[in-house]
Amino acid sequence: MKGTDLDNIMNKKIAPPVALGSYRPSDVTFLLKDLSDVHLERGTTEREAAIQSGVHYSEMLPVEYQPTAQYIALFHETLQQSAEKVALAVAAVSEMIVAQRGTGGTVLVSLARAGTPIGVLIKRYISARYGVELPHYSISIIRGKGIDENAILYMLQQHGMEAKLQFIDGWTGKGAIRQVLIEACRSIYNKYGIVLSDDLAVLADPGHCSGTFGTREDYLIPSACLNSTVSGLMSRTVLRDDLIGPDEFHGAKFYREWLETDLSNVFIDAITPYYPSVSEEAGAIAAGMLAAPPEITWQGLRDIQKIQEKFGIADINLVKPGVGETTRVLLRRVPWKILVDTMDNPNLRHILLLAEDRGVPVEIFPELTYSCCGIIKPLKGECE
Template identity: 35%
Template sequence: MITATSPVALHGTFDAADITFLLKPVLVDSTDVMEKERLIQSGARHYSEMISFEKPPTLAYEAIFADALDRGAERMGREIASLAVALQRISPKIVTLVSLVRAGAPIGVLLARALKRIGVDVAHFGVSIVRDRGLDHNALDFILARRPASSVFFVDGWTGKGAIASELERTLARRAEVEPRLVVLADPCGGAWLAASGEDWLIPSGILGATVSGLISRSILNDDVVGPGDFHGCIVWSHLRGYDRTRPFIETVETHVEAALATTPAAEWTSAHRQERAAASSDVIDAIAARHGVTNRNRIKPGIAEATRAILRRVPERIFVDDPADPDLAALVHLARSAKVPLDRLPGDVAPYRAVTLIRPIA
């Protein structure tokens, strides 16, 4: 049995002023990764009903993260600043950031701090969204009772195939008061409303899980522990406290955000940018699906962060990379070699992505 703590107000290990998670801490049994994969692929269970125990990162993996942060913090700070300036122009007085748990949380914290620094009234919440099941409407109702709908922007780290962007649009189609304005750092599939770039690059927080996200698990939507009036559930991974990098990560990147705010132009993400990226993304997904006989495209996990997380959480069959010597792929290559997952080098054939993981079919 997994155990969890239940704070009165859920902030994880973030500063309480940085984010409020609208999640219900729950207790659920841990599901073995292979069994979880079998249940997902057979249709017996939805992925959100189960969770596998999150292990501490190894010393080698933490060193890879430290190197990624050292190399990527300046770019991340600059791109956060560009998004903040863009949001200030669109909504100069009041902004409500709704970060999609959990990859959106550290991005949203940095973005909220930047907006406060340039004089915007900001509130920041962490909310669950589940593929095929939608956004947590109880959480959204909670926010809209306190903040104007026109001020709401949704935050995530990146897009992969665009499944979450599509889920957000589908969920909000019957809620005309809220626009599905998704803000991300990297949008290689062209699914976001606003992005700092369309490049698939190594966002440092993308290769860690709970230990850079306030020790919060990904969200859980299981009828045994989440009732009709509840927020979606989560685990607080207290056993990872000794490995937590949440606040050091935020403080490191924030210094670069501060340095960039005065000189960085506002991010611009046009329909032409989105269309170009969407076409390129579709082409590479189609090619991989055709080449490997994939009928369920949920088995294809494109982009550095998604490809890396798929090795940690799922059962990978093989990984396609542009160049295995690319330093931005160090975490992915380390995990692949540790798990003895084949790496296929496909120079130029995975663009606009730099890595794609294919999940193994489980009978």
């Protein structure tokens, strides 16, 4: 990189971050503009029609689903049952990150918002296991619009051009965000000469499109059950020219009014006590994966194409595979039907509960790589 290019990057004025979210300030810094006072929510049906008519999903927000008491009880039950399993996946991913990148100069970069609680867990594990407090940020990445470049430049300004950014998300579906990340890293190199790793660390990789993961089993990560109340009370990220200036981060809302029902730290605090007991097994898992790196086949994407053919779905973006994505379909889209591998899959209890609550039909589709798949009701035009 030429000296003038480096100077331009390091001297670019970027609006500094403000305090956001319900996590401890030491857990994460949100590189997001506060849009809490802007009315951005649209009802589910109205939003779906807008998206499928060509309005980009990042220009508005869904109305946050307010779960029933029965659903909240299921969240707590699932969290209790899966906490150790999640802790092992977190630990394995953390061990891989440390082995591949070391702790000096490594910066954890969660993709808001599903990646944020996972990034907090990884930061806590590395702190407990290695005694190192890695910087951890949460930034926006948007399909069709890319990653928040101002957030990338801000982190490099803070930690130097040699900083090793490790991107983090919760899980993979068909791999759309991984593809956006790959393209974003390529774009940043072409624009600034900055080399970033497009490795995406996730807890679960049922889409077979990541090289750093805890498992490829499509199981229920409890943070997928809920929206903002398990993600630091933050909304999805927003990018609109009339709201975000050229020197500002992408935006989001901080739902302070829900502090009394927030479960973000309940989720974290249920998992971290298992770290000491899983670290040895996690180290062995990580060592095995590093010795024989798992193949990235994008198998999940091929399975989705089969579903498209079977059901005559023209737009692949209407098909949302995996437990996490299916949950999102039921919480904030207009579902057409839910496909499951079997009705007695224990990972699907909350899916079946939500489907019953919303009157969405559930069909068995035994050829799935995933535990389940949500299909959005086709209206017209493009979709999220």
